[in-house]
Amino acid sequence: MTKVLWTQQMIISTNINGKLVEKSVEPRKLLSDFIREDCGLTGTHVGCEHGVCGACTVLVDGTAVRSCLMFAVQADGAEIKTVEGLKQEKNGPPLQDAFSECHGLQCGFCTPGILMSSLEFLETNPNPCTKDITEMLSGHLCRCTGYKGMIEAIHKVSNKNL
Amino acid sequence: MKPATFDYYRPDSVVEALQLLEEYGDEGKLLAGGQSFIPILNMRMSEPESLIDINHLKELDYIKEEDGYLKIGAVTRQSKLEKSPLVKKLVPILVEATSFIGHIQTRNRGTVGGSVVHADPSAELPLTLLTLDAKVTIKSMDEEREANLRDFFITYLTTEIMPSELLTEIQIPLQHMSNGYAFEEFSRRHGDFALVAVACLLDVDEVGTVTSGRLAVGGIDAVPVLAEDAMDLLIGKKLSESLLQTVGEKVVEDAEPDDDLHASKEYRLNLAKVLIKRAIQKAYGRAVKRGDSL
Ligand code: FES
Ligand code: FES
Numbered sequence: 250m251t252k253v254l255w256t257q258q259m260i261i262s263t264n265i266n267g268k269l270v271e272k273s274v275e276p277r278k279l280l281s282d283f284i285r286e287d288c289g290l291t292g293t294h295v296g297c298e299h300g301v302c303g304a305c306t307v308l309v310d311g312t313a314v315r316s317c318l319m320f321a322v323q324a325d326g327a328e329i330k331t332v333e334g335l336k337q338e339k340n341g342p343p344l345q346d347a348f349s350e351c352h353g354l355q356c357g358f359c360t361p362g363i364l365m366s367s368l369e370f371l372e373t374n375p376n377p378c379t380k381d382i383t384e385m386l387s388g389h390l391c392r393c394t395g396y397k398g399m400i401e402a403i404h405k406v407s408n409k410n411l
Numbered sequence: 412m413k414p415a416t417f418d419y420y421r422p423d424s425v426v427e428a429l430q431l432l433e434e435y436g437d438e439g440k441l442l443a444g445g446q447s448f449i450p451i452l453n454m455r456m457s458e459p460e461s462l463i464d465i466n467h468l469k470e471l472d473y474i475k476e477e478d479g480y481l482k483i484g485a486v487t488r489q490s491k492l493e494k495s496p497l498v499k500k501l502v503p504i505l506v507e508a509t510s511f512i513g514h515i516q517t518r519n520r521g522t523v524g525g526s527v528v529h530a531d532p533s534a535e536l537p538l539t540l541l542t543l544d545a546k547v548t549i550k551s552m553d554e555e556r557e558a559n560l561r562d563f564f565i566t567y568l569t570t571e572i573m574p575s576e577l578l579t580e581i582q583i584p585l586q587h588m589s590n591g592y593a594f595e596e597f598s599r600r601h602g603d604f605a606l607v608a609v610a611c612l613l614d615v616d617e618v619g620t621v622t623s624g625r626l627a628v629g630g631i632d633a634v635p636v637l638a639e640d641a642m643d644l645l646i647g648k649k650l651s652e653s654l655l656q657t658v659g660e661k662v663v664e665d666a667e668p669d670d671d672l673h674a675s676k677e678y679r680l681n682l683a684k685v686l687i688k689r690a691i692q693k694a695y696g697r698a699v700k701r702g703d704s705l
Contacts, residue, residue, distance in 0.1 A: 255416035314516055314519050319445065322421075
């Protein structure tokens with residue numbers, strides 16, 4: 250059993266974007282804050298901190314989750330991918346290009362989370378229909394684009410994969 | 412919005428988790444998927460002394476068919492339920508209902524047991540499992556017991572589970588799984604909390620007469636409402652506009668929905684009647700179709 254008192258810190262070891270990271274954290278530290286503050290990976294954005302906006306989405310052991318709804322101590326032993334690791338993924342650079350070409354972003358605040366969700370999504374749905382894409386995007390709030398460009402961008406990447 | 416401090420425990424087995432619950436009782440809170448609970452912590456609506464993280468309990472992560480039941484471990488992720496071929500084959504209504512829970516990104520983390528004990532009156536799983544006549548296994552250091560979901564929910568976010576207890580399994584009886592099923596929900600935006608949700612199971616005979624039906628409604632009272640008397644009105648009959656109307660009226664007869672920012676009481680009651688009608692019609696249609704293809 251693992252036990253960490255609130256006054257203590259726990260040394261966690263995670264693999265972030267292919268690099269082994271070992272750091273000590275207090276139990277109440279959110280994974281999103283750990284990624285941004287302790288690891289300096291500020292590409293992961295924090296919008297609402299209660300699971301509504303999706304800006305903080307990262308991949309934990311391959312699945313897209315909201316990092317503001319996990320504690321860093323829970324990621325001990327996990328493999329994490331953030332937007333900074335996107336370029337290492339097969340669909341990463343094509344997604345970045347397609348988002349840019351299709352105007353899938355404006356201010357870019359929501360974009361890192363959406364890219365990470367899209368990455369997992371394309372992994373399991375190589376050839377999705379618009380309805381599936383919309384369903385996946387519904388976990389994210391974008392206040393700029395109106396989502397149209399993103400849908401187009403994701404179609405574009407999936408067509409390339411055909 | 413940062414949570415207050417807490418002691419963190421990560422038990423490696425159910426027994427260890429039960430020992431912790433025994434020791435910390437009210438001060439110790441179980442942390443499963445955390446998709447409802449961590450927002451509550453972040454907003455400091457709850458500041459427990461200790462958190463007992465049961466995410467690592469692999470022994471509670473399973474979906475299996477056994478002794479005439481579909482058994483689901485409490486920390487099974489909702490997305491696993493949604494994608495399970497076994498669930499799709501045996502209890503398709505669960506797959507349909509799960510697709511309405513939050514978003515893919517929260518279902519990847521949210522657990523089945525967590526949703527049941529959180530007992531939000533408009534949540535999809537409590538409602539659907541109640542319709543399915545499911546029961547749950549509850550363990551503590553001293554005993555293991557079973558509870559039928561019909562007695563389990565007490566009021567908003569409150570169940571009969573005691574602070575020293577852990578819900579370990581959900582069991583869905585498969586003996587008389589209905590051919591017709593439907594899940595209907597209305598929310599402001601897809602993925603938001605349901606204003607009203609309805610789950611319905613229905614069977615018909617060869618000529619299309621209803622032989623059995625179960626239906627529950629969420630969002631119109633402090634707990635999901637199982638409409639037994641109302642559904643009895645359908646037995647031995649074929650669907651008609653006036654019958655559906657009567658059933659709808661009867662289901663919401665004693666309901667006491669909230670009046671809040673999202674919808675007024677009258678709106679919720681009216682919405683419930685509309686969704687009840689839709690759910691029964693859809694379940695009926697599927698039951699007739701399944702009967703034909705058999
Ligand atoms: S910051 Fe995590 S969902 Fe908004
Ligand atoms: S691009 Fe500005 S919020 Fe999405």
